[in-house]
Amino acid sequence: MTTIHSETKLPMATDKASQIQKSSKQDLFEHPDFYLLDDLLSEEHKMVRSAVRDFVKREISPYIESWAEHAYFPYEMVKKFGEIGAFGPQLPEKYGCGGMDYIAYGLIMQEIERGDSGMRSTASVQGSLVMYPIYKFGNEEQRQKYLPKLASGEWLGCFGLTEPDHGSNPSGMTTHFKDMGDHYLLNGAKMWISNAPHADVAVVWAKNEEGRIHGLIVERGMEGFSTPETHGKWSLRASATGELVFDNVKVPKENLLPGKSGLGAPMMCLDSARYGIAWGAIGAAMDCYESARRYTLEREQFGKPIASFQLQQKKLAEMLTEITKAQLLNYRLGQLFNEGKATTAQISMAKRNAVETALNIAREARQMHGGMGITQEYPMMRHMANLESVVTYEGTHDIHLLILGADITGIPAFK
Amino acid sequence: MNILVCITHVPDTTSRIAFTNDNTEFDKNGVQFIIGPYDDYALARAVELKEQHGGKITVLNVGEAETEPTIRKALAIGADEAVRVNAFPSDSFFVANQIAAVAKQGEYDLILMGRESIDFNGGMVHGMVGELLGLPSFSPVMQLDVEGTTAKITREIEGGKEKLEVSLPFVAGCQEPIAEWKIPNMRGIMSARTKPLNVVEPTDATVHSQLSKYELPPAKGAVKMIDADNVEELVDLLKNEAKVI
Numbered sequence: 326m327t328t329i330h331s332e333t334k335l336p337m338a339t340d341k342a343s344q345i346q347k348s349s350k351q352d353l354f355e356h357p358d359f360y361l362l363d364d365l366l367s368e369e370h371k372m373v374r375s376a377v378r379d380f381v382k383r384e385i386s387p388y389i390e391s392w393a394e395h396a397y398f399p400y401e402m403v404k405k406f407g408e409i410g411a412f413g414p415q416l417p418e419k420y421g422c423g424g425m426d427y428i429a430y431g432l433i434m435q436e437i438e439r440g441d442s443g444m445r446s447t448a449s450v451q452g453s454l455v456m457y458p459i460y461k462f463g464n465e466e467q468r469q470k471y472l473p474k475l476a477s478g479e480w481l482g483c484f485g486l487t488e489p490d491h492g493s494n495p496s497g498m499t500t501h502f503k504d505m506g507d508h509y510l511l512n513g514a515k516m517w518i519s520n521a522p523h524a525d526v527a528v529v530w531a532k533n534e535e536g537r538i539h540g541l542i543v544e545r546g547m548e549g550f551s552t553p554e555t556h557g558k559w560s561l562r563a564s565a566t567g568e569l570v571f572d573n574v575k576v577p578k579e580n581l582l583p584g585k586s587g588l589g590a591p592m593m594c595l596d597s598a599r600y601g602i603a604w605g606a607i608g609a610a611m612d613c614y615e616s617a618r619r620y621t622l623e624r625e626q627f628g629k630p631i632a633s634f635q636l637q638q639k640k641l642a643e644m645l646t647e648i649t650k651a652q653l654l655n656y657r658l659g660q661l662f663n664e665g666k667a668t669t670a671q672i673s674m675a676k677r678n679a680v681e682t683a684l685n686i687a688r689e690a691r692q693m694h695g696g697m698g699i700t701q702e703y704p705m706m707r708h709m710a711n712l713e714s715v716v717t718y719e720g721t722h723d724i725h726l727l728i729l730g731a732d733i734t735g736i737p738a739f740k
Numbered sequence: 741m742n743i744l745v746c747i748t749h750v751p752d753t754t755s756r757i758a759f760t761n762d763n764t765e766f767d768k769n770g771v772q773f774i775i776g777p778y779d780d781y782a783l784a785r786a787v788e789l790k791e792q793h794g795g796k797i798t799v800l801n802v803g804e805a806e807t808e809p810t811i812r813k814a815l816a817i818g819a820d821e822a823v824r825v826n827a828f829p830s831d832s833f834f835v836a837n838q839i840a841a842v843a844k845q846g847e848y849d850l851i852l853m854g855r856e857s858i859d860f861n862g863g864m865v866h867g868m869v870g871e872l873l874g875l876p877s878f879s880p881v882m883q884l885d886v887e888g889t890t891a892k893i894t895r896e897i898e899g900g901k902e903k904l905e906v907s908l909p910f911v912a913g914c915q916e917p918i919a920e921w922k923i924p925n926m927r928g929i930m931s932a933r934t935k936p937l938n939v940v941e942p943t944d945a946t947v948h949s950q951l952s953k954y955e956l957p958p959a960k961g962a963v964k965m966i967d968a969d970n971v972e973e974l975v976d977l978l979k980n981e982a983k984v985i
């Protein structure tokens with residue numbers, strides 16, 4: 326893997342920006358609702374969904390294939406996400422956030438990921454992995470300082486947990502900090518960090534001298550802190566990924582998140598983000614299903630629409646069945662979140678189920694489009710490639726299985 | 741600036757149109773309702789004018805309780821309060837009377853609405869409201885800027901555009917590109933919850949038209965290809981089959 330190293334925030338990649346093309350294809354997406362789940366949504370939920378869908382159709386769909394093709398992170402979307410209210414919609418209004426419930430949060434993630442998983446990653450990292458820990462574990466000064474600017478999109482944030490040698494096993498992390506009296510001295514490196522190359526703020530998990538994990542807020546411009554970009558990704562190409570390198574970074578003491586320490590703290594953030602992924606991945610699945618439904622009705626072979634052949638109908642029927650099951654699972658999980666009762670294992674089940682469903686549907690839908698299915702005319706290849714990241718980050722598919730296994734048997738198999 | 745924006749509650753432009761009850765009623769089954777697209781432009785411009793000049797936006801709909809989600813959306817987009825005149829919008833004259841009655845109770849500098857609704861496409865209400873209130877009315881307005889007590893407007897006319905300077909107050913039927921449609925943001929949706937939506941009963945007004953039957957336009961026929969040399973057949977078909985010449 327080649328990486329470039331730069332000390333400062335990456336400038337806008339203007340050479341790429343000039344290559345971005347607007348597609349003239351109209352995005353006609355409508356969601357399937359086979360079990361009339363809309364009847365369970367409030368008018369407000371429906372307004373949220375339609376607003377974000379309109380936003381995606383206007384701001385994302387016309388450009389996304391071109392952004393992905395050129396591996397271009399559309400920085401201008403950060404401000405736009407802030408304006409629509411996609412950053413931390415579930416956090417309180419007094420910090421500039423939405424004050425919405427978890428069903429609304431899920432619907433927002435579903436609609437954004439229906440557009441693109443990379444775009445949803447930008448939004449869910451900011452909302453669930455940066456703003457959420459500052460809100461949950463930060464003190465009032467930290468909340469006041471960071472949350473409004475992160476909510477409005479004035480600042481972009483990232484979340485540093487994974488390290489080059491510690492992915493599925495974050496408790497083994499080696500990034501550490503030392504108490505120097507008037508500040509902490511931070512050393513180590515994080516890898517695979519979404520938003521890192523453009524981030525103004527990083528929530529970094531590191532061990533203190535006793536080996537206990539704490540969250541620190543590291544800001545761009547602190548000496549010894551750099552964020553080299555990771556190039557050559559075939560997945561989440563419209564999202565920027567990078568490293569966080571800490572070389573004797575002096576972090577002010579007031580930047581430590583005082584509310585919680587230990588691995589449980591970052592895991593709580595992941596619970597919230599994984600919930601968003603469960604809804605988001607089904608958004609991607611719906612996009613592929615809808616495309617396949619429309620295409621097979623229009624495309625004729627052997628003198629009739631390919632949708633009239635039993636094999637294609639079987640595929641459509643199975644896709645809709647899986648989407649409907651996942652929608653019900655997500656909706657119920659949202660209710661549990663609203664009541665504060667969702668467990669980590671329940672969240673693992675929903676995330677794992679949704680991503681697998683989406684991957685299978687993307688693959689089947691692509692085949693149903695024949696040769697056309699491999700082009701940018703249709704979204705399946707992009708979703709399929711994106712979902713390879715989604716099935717890996719925030720706990721791999723295997724790890725979620727092990728979390729469920731441990732919950733069922735009481736025997737953790739990953740230790 | 742005090743702006744009244746009148747909105748319709750109409751089927752989405754992509755809806756499948758069908759009728760029931762012996763073709764005397766529109767079949768609402770499975771139909772998504774939206775703010776009339778032209779009204780949406782009027783609302784978007786009102787929000788921009790409020791951003792520039794301050795003031796208050798009242799949104800008005802003549803309709804039964806089912807229109808409230810549409811009204812809430814207008815509040816989410818940026819209106820400050822709403823009035824719903826609790827009546828079925830029977831025809832243009834009836835609706836114009838209701839709007840005029842509400843308008844008389846507030847001191848509005850501008851009364852904006854779409855150039856026409858997209859269900860019945862009458863395009864008459866703005867003219868009638870102007871008449872009933874003794875105010876000038878303009879339509880279709882493509883551009884609207886306000887300075888002090890006058891406004892500069894651009895109106896589309898046959899084969900061109902007309903630029904006018906008008907003093908407030910007046911009525912305008914709006915169309916694109918007066919503003920870009922606004923998508924409500926999450927904070928707007930949350931605050932719409934607590935904004936006042938007042939329901940008032942209709943004033944007496946005559947309904948002048950009665951609906952007797954709906955009819956769908958005939959289905960599009962297949963395209964007939966005629967040999968480029970065969971002008972005779974073309975003329976014959978246009979004359980005797982299509983009956984257009």
Ligand SMILES: Cc1cc2nc3c(=O)[nH]c(=O)nc-3n(C[C@H](O)[C@H](O)[C@H](O)COP(=O)(O)OP(=O)(O)OC[C@H]3O[C@@H](n4cnc5c(N)ncnc54)[C@H](O)[C@@H]3O)c2cc1C
Nearest residue numbers: 484485486487492493517518519714717718719721723739
């Ligand atoms: C595009 C992208 C964006 C990301 N963004 C972020 C981010 O913003 N912040 C962040 O902190 N991280 C981020 N990640 C990192 C991500 O969370 C890790 O990649 C993930 O946790 C897996 O770690 P790893 O890559 O080191 O794989 P490994 O842990 O090395 O796993 C390799 C394989 O081994 C399997 N495996 C590991 N342990 C076990 C076990 N005990 N039993 C059975 N199988 C096992 C895994 O399931 C996997 O299949 C991102 C990753 C990607 C690809």
